[in-house]
Amino acid sequence: MPGALDLLRYAHAHPGVTRAEAAARLGLGSGAATEIMGRLRAARLLGEVAAPSAGRGRPTTVLVPHPEGPLVAVVELTHATWRVTTAAIGGELAPAPVHRHTGDPATVLREITDALRARTGDRLVAVGVSVPATVRGATVVQAATLNWRDVDLSGLGLGRPLTVGNDAALAGVAEALRGAARGHAVALHLTVEVGVGGVVLIDGAPAPGAAEFGHVPFGDPALHCPCGATGCWDVTVDGRAMARALGRPAPADPRAFAGEVLAAARSGDAAARAAVERAAAALGRGVGALLNALDPAVVTLGGLGVDLLESAGDVFSAAVRRAAMAWRRDALPPIVPAALGSAGPAIGAAESAFAGRLEELLTRR
Ligand SMILES: [Zn+2]
Structure with a gap:
């Protein structure tokens, strides 16, 4: 029988879904869905808000990220700019300003680290980074448009799990999970x-x-x-x-x-x-x-x-x-x-940071 992890995964993959729709898709009875939602709420993973009235049928709720729930930080680096934002369960990115950079790796990384510290707190569970570069592990092997070679980004994790990905590859991840693919x-x-x-x-x-x-x-x-x-x-x-x-x-x-x-x-x-x-x-x-x-x-x-x-x-x-x-x-x-246009790399970086982490969040909280 489907359990809390299935409902959590479904809500993450289908932001805006109602409890009734999710339960029907997973084959959960309404009693089981109520019990599972109680667990997910107590674990501060999911919350619920009233769904707009559909006119008929019993009233239901929309599954939303818990207001005190986990966040992943997203760092988006381009040839000329950087941005630090966050995503909650459901993957929606918080608005964040875009900053221009000079291209000097030490300066850019210091600015980004300061922004990460300012934007995140106890709720931070992982960091995902998008770079216009060939990446190996947490190292930028070669970034032609940044003129970077062998730049280590491991400090951007702030001690949390860190994933670093190429921007085009992350845009593909986003298309596969939430877009046209x-x-x-x-x-x-x-x-x-x-x-x-x-x-x-x-x-x-x-x-x-x-x-x-x-x-x-x-x-x-x-x-x-x-x-x-x-x-x-x-x-x-x-x-x-x-x-x-x-x-x-x-x-x-x-x-x-x-x-x-x-x-x-x-x-x-x-x-x-x-x-x-x-x-x-x-x-x-x-x-x-x-x-x-x-x-x-x-x-x-x-x-x-x-x-x-x-x-x-x-x-x-x-x-x-x-x-x-x-x-x-x-x-x-x-x-x-x-389908996701220029938002693709950041959405993909958030998904990479969340990948495989929902199970861990459920057992830990
Ligand atoms: Zn070539």
Whole structure:
């Protein structure tokens, strides 16, 4: 028979669910649901508020995080900014200001640690960190846009369990658990910003491995990538690729440059349009190759990938089809924009911090 852990997991995965709906989904009688909710309330994990009247049937309640319940802290680091926020059971992120940083690791980490101490207290149970980087354990191995190598982030845990993840991979985790890839056994998520990052999700969890899709040589073998390899997919799908197509020098901020080229293409500039289509075709060719290799049931695209899909969807789709094996072309999986947009990495960092922790919280409290 389902128990307290099942109801806790269900409420975490389905914020806003009513007690009646959760009980029905789990096959719990109303007496058992009442008894279990009593336990979860006493453990300060879940609370209840009156549900809006549905007009008929017995009144029910909405399951909400307990007001004194556990929190995970979320640190979101980008190439130019950082943010510290918190999430309760149910995964909702508290509003938090975004700060700019100078890029100096010691300064950034000190600022973040101060913010973590200021925002969290006894309720803190874990810390999740999102970084635009290749990560091993709690170490940033290489972050090209931050110009960081081998930076240890273990101090950000404040003595609690710490998970550090790549931003694109965490966006994929968020899509698999709460977004457009939810419910699929195998999903592929790709975020294009400067280069392309991503992850394969198996039953909502990232597949092991570095998954450096951007550095698979789906690109032009004559092109050198800042990573040290040649032919990388990374440099063919973003603002750098658009600048090359337009005969312009390498842009200082490739993401901003891509935005300008997309805007010019939308307003009818033929050269800009051709540069956008070239990037969309390069993205589609690699996606088609990954369909052959990984056989995902759905592909979600984030960042600039959404713009390329919207601005040059036909060119993108044609390139996917050309790269896909013939038998696959009649049954391509849906390739859709990520549902959570720019919130994905922080939501994924919160989920990684909560992962496997609900059981521990229940037995401890
Ligand atoms: Zn590379």
